[in-house]
Amino acid sequence: MTDLRLDPTPRPCALTIAGSDSGGGAGIQADLKAFRAVGVHGLCAITALTAQNLRGVTAVGITTPSLIHAQLDAVFDEFDIRAIKIGMLADTVTANTVADALDRRPQVPIVLDPVMVATSGATLLERDTVSVLRERLIPRAALITPNLPEAEILLGRKLSYASDLPDAAAALLELGAQAVLLKGGHLEGSAEIVDILHTATMTVSYRHARLPFEAHGTGCTLSSAIAAHIALGDPLDVAVAAGIARVQASLQAGYRLSDSPTHVLGI
Numbered sequence: 001m002t003d004l005r006l007d008p009t010p011r012p013c014a015l016t017i018a019g020s021d022s023g024g025g026a027g028i029q030a031d032l033k034a035f036r037a038v039g040v041h042g043l044c045a046i047t048a049l050t051a052q053n054l055r056g057v058t059a060v061g062i063t064t065p066s067l068i069h070a071q072l073d074a075v076f077d078e079f080d081i082r083a084i085k086i087g088m089l090a091d092t093v094t095a096n097t098v099a100d101a102l103d104r105r106p107q108v109p110i111v112l113d114p115v116m117v118a119t120s121g122a123t124l125l126e127r128d129t130v131s132v133l134r135e136r137l138i139p140r141a142a143l144i145t146p147n148l149p150e151a152e153i154l155l156g157r158k159l160s161y162a163s164d165l166p167d168a169a170a171a172l173l174e175l176g177a178q179a180v181l182l183k184g185g186h187l188e189g190s191a192e193i194v195d196i197l198h199t200a201t202m203t204v205s206y207r208h209a210r211l212p213f214e215a216h217g218t219g220c221t222l223s224s225a226i227a228a229h230i231a232l233g234d235p236l237d238v239a240v241a242a243g244i245a246r247v248q249a250s251l252q253a254g255y256r257l258s259d260s261p262t263h264v265l266g267i
Contacts, residue, residue, distance in 0.1 A: 011041045013079045014231040015108075016224060017072075017098055018087030018115070019048035019060075025264045026217035031085055031224040033267040037246065038228035043079055045071035047098070048090045054216055054260040062090050065097040072101045082231035084108050085224045086137065088115040095132035102140060109142035109230055112177070113223035114150045130154065139176030143236065145223045146172065148186040162187060162194060169198035181226075181240055183219070185210075197240050204237055206244050211251055215263045222247045 014035050021027035028044050035042030045068060051059035075081065084102070089095040102110070114133055130153060138144055138154075148159050151168055154175065159168050165182055172180040179199040187193075190210065197204040225246045229239035246267075253266025 010080070011039070012082045012231040012233075013041045013043055013075075014083045014085065014224070014228050015043040015045065015075060015079075015081050016085045016087065016227075017045045017047060017089075018085070018220070019050050019090065020046050021217075022049075022051055023053040023216070025054065025262075026220045027088060030217040030220040030265070030267070031087065034221045034224035034246070035228045037267050038225055038232070038242075040082070040228045040231045041079075043075045043081065045075065047094050048088055050088075054258060054262040054264070060090060062094060065093060068094065068097050069101055072098075076105060081105075081108055082233075083227040084110045085227040086110060086112045086141075087220055087223070089129060089133075092129045092132055095129045095137065099132065099136040099140075102137075106140075109227075110137075110140055111223050111227040111230065112137055112141040112144045113219055114138075114144060114146050114154065115219070116150050116153055134175055141177040142230070143179045143181060143226065143240075144172065144175075144177045145181045145183065145219065145226070147183045147219060151182055159187075162190065165194065165196050166198075166203065169196045169203070173198055173200070179236055183222075185218070195244060197237060199236070202237070204240075206241065208244065208248055213254070213263055214261055215251055215254055215265060217265050218247055218251070221250060221265055221267060 016031035019027045021029050032042040047063050049061040050057050169180050169182040182196045184194045193208055193210050195206045222243050225243035226239045229242045250265040250267045254263035
C-alpha cells in the first residue's frame with residue numbers, strides 16, 4: 001500500500017475575482033494557472049461567464065450579486081487569503097458588489113487589473129462602471145495595472161508617445177492606489193516595451209523586447225503573478241519584476257491551438 005505523505009506546510013492562498021474565459025487563455029483560467037506556477041493555492045470568485053475563443057467574445061453572462069457574495073464568503077470563511085487579484089467586473093452592480101464585500105476585508109492587499117477591453121476589441125466593462133473603479137476600488141488597491149487604452153479611459157486623455165508615460169503614471173497614482181504599473185505594450189512604433197512602476201517613493205522602468213506575435217491573456221497573467229508573489233511576501237518591486245519575467249517566459253513558451261494568429265501563453 002502506498003504511503004502518502006502530505007506536505008504539512010501551509011501554502012499561501014491568493015484569490016482572483018474575475019470572469020471566466022471559455023477559451024482557457026485569459027480570465028479566471030489564466031489567473032489560476034499563474035497562481036499555481038508561482039506556488040500559491042488559487043481561489044476564485046467568478047463575476048461573469050464569457051463565451052469566447054481566440055478570435056473574440058460572443059456572449060457575456062453576469063453573475064448575480066448574491067452568488068458573488070456567496071463565493072467570497074465561502075473562501076474567506078476558510079482560507080488565509082494573502083492577496084487578491086481583481087479582473088473583469090463587467091457592470092456597475094458587480095463592481096459595487098465586489099467593493100461592498102471587500103470593505104469587510106480591508107487588510108488583504110489588492111492587485112486591480114482594470115479590464116475594460118479584450119484584445120479582440122470586445123468591450124468588457126460598462127462605461128458607468130469606471131466611476132465605481134475610480135471611487136471605490138482603485139483607492140483600495142495596493143497596485144493597479146492598466147494598459148494604455150485603460151489608462152486613457154481612467155485619465156480622459158490620449159497617450160500617444162513614450163514621453164507621455166511618466167506623467168500618466170503619476171496622474172494615475174493620484175486616483176488613490178498605493179502603486180501603479182502602467183503597461184506600455186500598446187504603444188506602437190517601438191521594438192522595445194517599457195512598463196513603468198510608480199509609487200510615492202519610487203519609479204522603476206522595466207524594459208523588454210516586443211515579440212513578433214499577438215498573445216492572449218498577458219494582462220491577466222501578469223496581474224495574477226504579481227498578486228501571487230505578494231501572497232508569498234515579496235516586496236512590491238520584486239513582485240512586479242517577477243511577474244513581468246514570468247509573462248516574458250510564458251510568451252516565449254507560447255503555442256497556437258487553431259488557425260487563429262493569436263497565441264496562448266505557455267504558463
